Amino acid sequence: MREWWRELADLVLPADCAGCGTPRTVLCGRCAGLLNGARARRVRSSAVPDGAPPVYAGPAYADEVRAVLLAHKERGALRLAAPLGAVLARAVRAAAGAAGPAAGVGAGPLLLVPVPSARRAVAARGHDPVRRIALAAAGELRRGGRAARALPVLRQRRSVADQAGLDARGRWENLAGALGTVAGAARLLGEGPVVVVDDLVTTGASLAEAARALGRAGGRVVGAAVVAVSEAAVPEAGTDAR
Template identity: 70%
Template structure:
């Protein structure tokens, strides 16, 4: 019955697959399988050059092909049914950190208020909640703790070089005093949808550590193909058609 209603909804409110454009489905079976495969293939990534203070980072997939299209559809077009699949990929990256069996705090990198207002939702926080649910479902105690705040406005990072990005976000994040006590205890994992130069994650790690948080790593849905390499080999783009 659920599939019948999905088909009827597709006739009234047509949508296309975020990955390949197939009509009347938010995510077709083929693209869903590709996304799931990437979630199981999480690997450690690193920028070059790495910004000072960057924790170890695990990514669920390269930022290419279906993964790029799905992330953009969720982030910019508000395709909220994609939250679950993206959360599963992020959960795979969190597992890659191998931080033990105890409870975890997933701390999302905050979006600018104007971006949240324009999109009507906070995509990173939404994906983080889905990842926490997936982790709990598979036996890892995890909860989202959205304590990071922007203390000043930053420019759009698109088009900036790595040094410019570091300067742009330096000192831009903080944990308000009243929220600092929430960081006591479990280890914190920074989470974001995409990492390019690592500047934002390094700033987020600095802000959490300054507030007394114990940052054990960062996990992202995807890593930029051009800017990142894994510890031992380049992180390559997915072949077309996967």
């Protein structure tokens, strides 16, 4: 019920640009350009954990881009899911394209599996931001002619600490073994290649744990895609993609 009311309010109430505050527009042209102007590229953390899939990302997590992501995630600006989903879709295309037919890409739909938020976080926010962006990205991919679906089959098996205050090693230890899959996930994961998706990459610990859990359930993880990249992860040379 809370999410329904939030969606209604988001549609009818006037809003300022989530990125820069320009009045009466959810996302101004300039901020939309900052989101869409960056090509998807492969990124790597200096402290990437073992088992992390190749990660492709859009713009840097800074300034207006950071403000837009936080507005969607923490303030429930749900109309931002569509433009953020379009950015994520480009990163998914790059990840799938880099993996290629040898990894099974093209055999079945792309399965976009979002990294799950803690239940308490979803309850506090009134929505699951990464799942919502994944749904938008899957729709964007289908409109572009690529079979895709969001497949939210990951679940937290135990409570984890807030990642914000942890260093790379602390993040790995915090998340190790924390994720599992829902009943029946193996059948669903067998329908096509898997791309793990999230809104942000910092150390890659969440993506690595998600890939591990999906692999144990029989998923063919071909890569990972995120909307934005933090300063802890950097682009690799020569990896830009449309």
